[in-house]
Amino acid sequence: MRVKEMADLAGTTTRAVRHYHRLGLLPVPPTAGRGRRDYGVEHLARLLRIRWLADSGLSLMEVAQMLDADEQGTDRESILCDLQSARRNIEERQQVLRVQADRIDELIAQVADGGVLSPLPTVLARFYDEVAVRLHDMEPSAWGGALEVLARERRLMMALASRGMIPASAGRFVEELDATERDACAQQVCAFAHLDQTDQGGAVELAQETWALALRHKESTLTVLNDLPDGALGRAVWNLVGVLSTVSYPLRIHRVFTGELLDLMLADPDFAAAIHHSAGEKRVVL
Incomplete structure (x- = not known):
């Protein structure tokens, strides 16, 4: 033939x-x-x-x-081993496909809910959109540079989300914020954008305001921290956050803000326990 x-x-x-x-x-x-x-x-x-x-x-x-x-x-044993190995490879590929199918389902739900094709959860994306609207409603002299700060924060969160490092409880936390607190978030973004025009005391005061917001939602904030992975992956999360925050906010005054905020969190036994559960006992740097 x-x-x-x-x-x-x-x-x-x-x-x-x-x-x-x-x-x-x-x-x-x-x-x-x-x-x-x-x-x-x-x-x-x-x-x-x-x-x-x-x-x-x-x-x-x-x-x-x-x-x-x-x-x-x-060498029949060799054939049997090869077949068993092939079977394990198929199971591994099946697991990868299941993970990919779950991710596609999430994207379908995200787009169907009006979201965009982004690793950032829809609820967080909408929160950043709302803060941006609030910034636009302020006087231009007040929010100069604030939109770029917000965009950097959004990119930082997107980077973490792409690695699966943002727990679902983070979305529930921002959903709890009422209109007044969302206005406060916009004002804090503006203040952060102008930290280069203030002194160390201004950075410390802003960190304390951010800490006060976290305390008003202490239970939800602790849930987010406790939902972070522990072990090697947890340490990787905190290392990545430290690197991204340093790259995004390189000025010394920014380090004063993040250092003060972290010190306030570690001074609270509940927050300290949650952070060390995820990051380990090694000194955390933001």
Whole structure:
């Protein structure tokens, strides 16, 4: 039979057959009259066996090794180990696909809810949008530079979200903030944007205002901290936050603010316990 006829019978293509020839998986038949090759039943049987194994999830390299070992009638244990290994690989791929399917479901729900294609949870994206609107409602002289600060904060949170490091409780926390508190958030963003125009005392005062907001929602804030991963992943979260905050807010006055805010949190036994549960006992730097 001709190569196309054999490929059709096996449910594959002539291109695949020639690929199997190049890999040594399928022997090349002798040339018949006028230079054409005549494939026999033995070639079709071999091709069907190759396709059967490949469709089972085995790589072509694994197929070649198993066929050789099987035909030689040796090392059955090796074939069994290879099959078991292939089975484990399939299970790992299935797990990856399940995770990807869950992520697609989340994106479907996010877009259906009016969100955008972003790793940032919709509730947080809307919160930043609302703060931006509040900034625009202020006098231009008041919010100069504040929109850029807000954009940096949003990018920082997006980076964390892309790594799966923002717990769902963070969204529930911002949902608790009433209109007055959201106005206060906008004002704090403005104040942070103008820290370079103030002294150390101004940075400390702003940190205390931020801390006061956290205390008004202490239970929810602690829930967010306690929902952060622990162990190596938890330490990675805090390290990444430290790096991103340093890159986003490089001025010394920014370090005064973040340092004071962290000191206030660590001075509270409940917050200190939550932070160390996630970050470990190593000194945390923001």
